[in-house]
Amino acid sequence: MDGWNRSIPERKAVPLRSKTETESTYTRVPFSEDQIGNTLHRSVNLLDIIVDIVLCLTPLSFVVLAGIALSLDGKPLSALGGHVEAWALLSPTIFPLVFAAVVGRALNFFARLRLEQGSSLGVLEQLLGSQTVFGAFWVQVILRNFNALGVFLVLLWLLSPLGGQSSLRLVGRDKRLTASTTTLASVNSTGTTSSFQQAFAQILTGGSINALYTGSLVAPLSIKTSAQDTWGNIKIPRFETYNRTLDAEGYALIGDGEIDWISLLGWPVAGLESRFDSNFTIPTWYHDLECSDMSKVPANSDWIRANLNSQYSHANASTIWSNGRDYSSWNVFLLEDLKAYDSDQLKFVWASKSGYNNTGDSSTKVNYDDTCITHCVMTVTHVEVHVACVGLSCRPTKIRKVSPPPNWAGSLLNTVGSSKWYSFTGNLIGFDIRAAGFASSVTEHYIYGHVESPFQYTGDPNIVDSRGYIDMTDVPPPDFTRRLRTILNTYYIASIAPRASTGTMASASATRLLSGEDRIPGGFYGLGFTPIAATLSSSTDIYRCNKTFFALAVICSAVLFITGVAGGVAKYSCKGPDMLGYITSIVRHNPYTSLHAPDNTFDTSDLARQSQRTFLRLEDVSGEADHVGHIAISSLRRMSIRQARVQNPDRKYN
Numbered sequence: 001m002d003g004w005n006r007s008i009p010e011r012k013a014v015p016l017r018s019k020t021e022t023e024s025t026y027t028r029v030p031f032s033e034d035q036i037g038n039t040l041h042r043s044v045n046l047l048d049i050i051v052d053i054v055l056c057l058t059p060l061s062f063v064v065l066a067g068i069a070l071s072l073d074g075k076p077l078s079a080l081g082g083h084v085e086a087w088a089l090l091s092p093t094i095f096p097l098v099f100a101a102v103v104g105r106a107l108n109f110f111a112r113l114r115l116e117q118g119s120s121l122g123v124l125e126q127l128l129g130s131q132t133v134f135g136a137f138w139v140q141v142i143l144r145n146f147n148a149l150g151v152f153l154v155l156l157w158l159l160s161p162l163g164g165q166s167s168l169r170l171v172g173r174d175k176r177l178t179a180s181t182t183t184l185a186s187v188n189s190t191g192t193t194s195s196f197q198q199a200f201a202q203i204l205t206g207g208s209i210n211a212l213y214t215g216s217l218v219a220p221l222s223i224k225t226s227a228q229d230t231w232g233n234i235k236i237p238r239f240e241t242y243n244r245t246l247d248a249e250g251y252a253l254i255g256d257g258e259i260d261w262i263s264l265l266g267w268p269v270a271g272l273e274s275r276f277d278s279n280f281t282i283p284t285w286y287h288d289l290e291c292s293d294m295s296k297v298p299a300n301s302d303w304i305r306a307n308l309n310s311q312y313s314h315a316n317a318s319t320i321w322s323n324g325r326d327y328s329s330w331n332v333f334l335l336e337d338l339k340a341y342d343s344d345q346l347k348f349v350w351a352s353k354s355g356y357n358n359t360g361d362s363s364t365k366v367n368y369d370d371t372c373i374t375h376c377v378m379t380v381t382h383v384e385v386h387v388a389c390v391g392l393s394c395r396p397t398k399i400r401k402v403s404p405p406p407n408w409a410g411s412l413l414n415t416v417g418s419s420k421w422y423s424f425t426g427n428l429i430g431f432d433i434r435a436a437g438f439a440s441s442v443t444e445h446y447i448y449g450h451v452e453s454p455f456q457y458t459g460d461p462n463i464v465d466s467r468g469y470i471d472m473t474d475v476p477p478p479d480f481t482r483r484l485r486t487i488l489n490t491y492y493i494a495s496i497a498p499r500a501s502t503g504t505m506a507s508a509s510a511t512r513l514l515s516g517e518d519r520i521p522g523g524f525y526g527l528g529f530t531p532i533a534a535t536l537s538s539s540t541d542i543y544r545c546n547k548t549f550f551a552l553a554v555i556c557s558a559v560l561f562i563t564g565v566a567g568g569v570a571k572y573s574c575k576g577p578d579m580l581g582y583i584t585s586i587v588r589h590n591p592y593t594s595l596h597a598p599d600n601t602f603d604t605s606d607l608a609r610q611s612q613r614t615f616l617r618l619e620d621v622s623g624e625a626d627h628v629g630h631i632a633i634s635s636l637r638r639m640s641i642r643q644a645r646v647q648n649p650d651r652k653y654n
Helices: 046-071 079-117 121-129 133-143 148-168 201-218 302-307 418-436 442-448 477-496 510-515 547-573 604-610 641-647
Strands: 016-018 026-028 171-187 277-291 295-298 330-334 346-357 370-390 393-401 467-469 529-545 617-620 631-634
Touching (some): 046 079, 046 148, 046 529, 046 547, 079 121, 079 148, 079 171, 079 547, 121 133, 121 148, 148 547, 171 277, 171 510, 201 418, 201 442, 277 477, 330 418, 418 442, 418 477, 510 529, 617 641
Antiparallel strands (some): 016 026, 277 529, 330 346, 346 370, 346 467, 370 393
16 A cells, blocks of 8 residues: 555546457557646555554564563563463464564565666566565576575575574573581481380380281382382381492492382481472491291101290290190291390291191191291391482482491390390281281281282181191292391381381471470380481572573564664655556556556555456457467456467467
């Protein structure tokens, strides 16, 4: 439009007439004097000005977007940042559209201005043909003219995808790490003793201990093999499994594969927070175990009577099976009295029934065929375990062996008197056989290899009071030793802090526990706690502005803005009518059409808008009698070139 918002005067198009019926030359009747005489003075259209201003200023919005992205660099997530990210995602779509509108319009105005000033046809074709990225390249191929203007136009259009992608990558997310220190609280492993070492404590806590033990056995396999138990307590790996390679500080690294845990229960720690990552070291200990190959002897044989009956079982009696109760399936026996013990090792015999007796006679005392026995030696290993936590998810990363603290008396080896050993094993065996009935116990099934589901029955379900016992000689000695070690440590750790292991301590305040303001019951007495120094690191999500893409986005937007301003200047510098970029420009003075502008100052855009229903076709405008045809755009509805080709395929054209 460009300010020429005028209407065509109401008149019929001047007809074209032939000199004769057969001649193919047409002449045009000139306009009358009252139909011509307009000047080149141009009025200013307000809507046109608004459109030009909006198109010129739109590129600056991408500069503003880049500036806001730069201001967000290093700052935490916010609503403003969310809006910037949303706009950045739209940039690859919006920027090329704006670029095409601004640059395409500007190139048209440059071509109009050059046409008024005088220019070669090649330059005009380059300017008008470069309306897209591909067009800017292809017009150079068509013209066979790769000059400086062509290179500039190609590079200019390449800024379109570059600007869109740069705006998309303006802002990203990163994490900022902040380090600090704190003090956690752990159960005092050197000063807290088992409930079985305290008078009447097993009576008060026996139910809790057995519940913890059962809960550990019924936990899913994924929990049994993970670094934390059901309640989030941190499990301790066995140092002897990883001590082949030690670092300068004596630490053995714990890999990411299957870990040899010393217990199904972990060590409770207070003070962990989900919003912090932490690193700390736990001082603790565990019972280690080495057992001989399993052997099988006849039930109630002379060897059994001579070597086990009078030794230190948990219930010294005339039979090895739990004070005369023949439904007990296993037992342990000390090979020496603990009163004279030197606290370095403990020797005992494990005995387990093997075989079947499906008579259903509950009065039968000999209800098994053989007894499986193995000799074991128990020792104590003191360790320091380095733990890394991501929030509340923790796992040991390395472990080293340390010397025991002075006057330490926390394990089964340090129990004063055989009665405490009997108390520990008696409670475990008594609970275990009550859970098993007249068959191999839950503990035996776990040791046998039914780790995932140890609650199984080996008797005949079709016979009342049927007795059935698994054969422990089927278990490889290393597996038997590892699983028995796990069982004994699990039950013993449960007896140290039965009321602190089920989440009570994990949710408590480390500061209040260490100061004595808060207490957690242990056995007969309250638990003692040890301070643990921990290094905390918190990560905060922040925005990061990519400086390279920031610079590219600003450059592309600035070039687009300058191009738009230059195009506006070129537009308002033009004095003549708009005659480029329309089909109407080709036919406005064509003698073979009925389309004619009222005067030469009439904009082609106005003429196209008001004459858009005019019929046009590529025709042979020569008469049929002419031997030579002439092809032109016409609205006379004569013979189309397709019809001419069919009727006279040998016709020549000038």
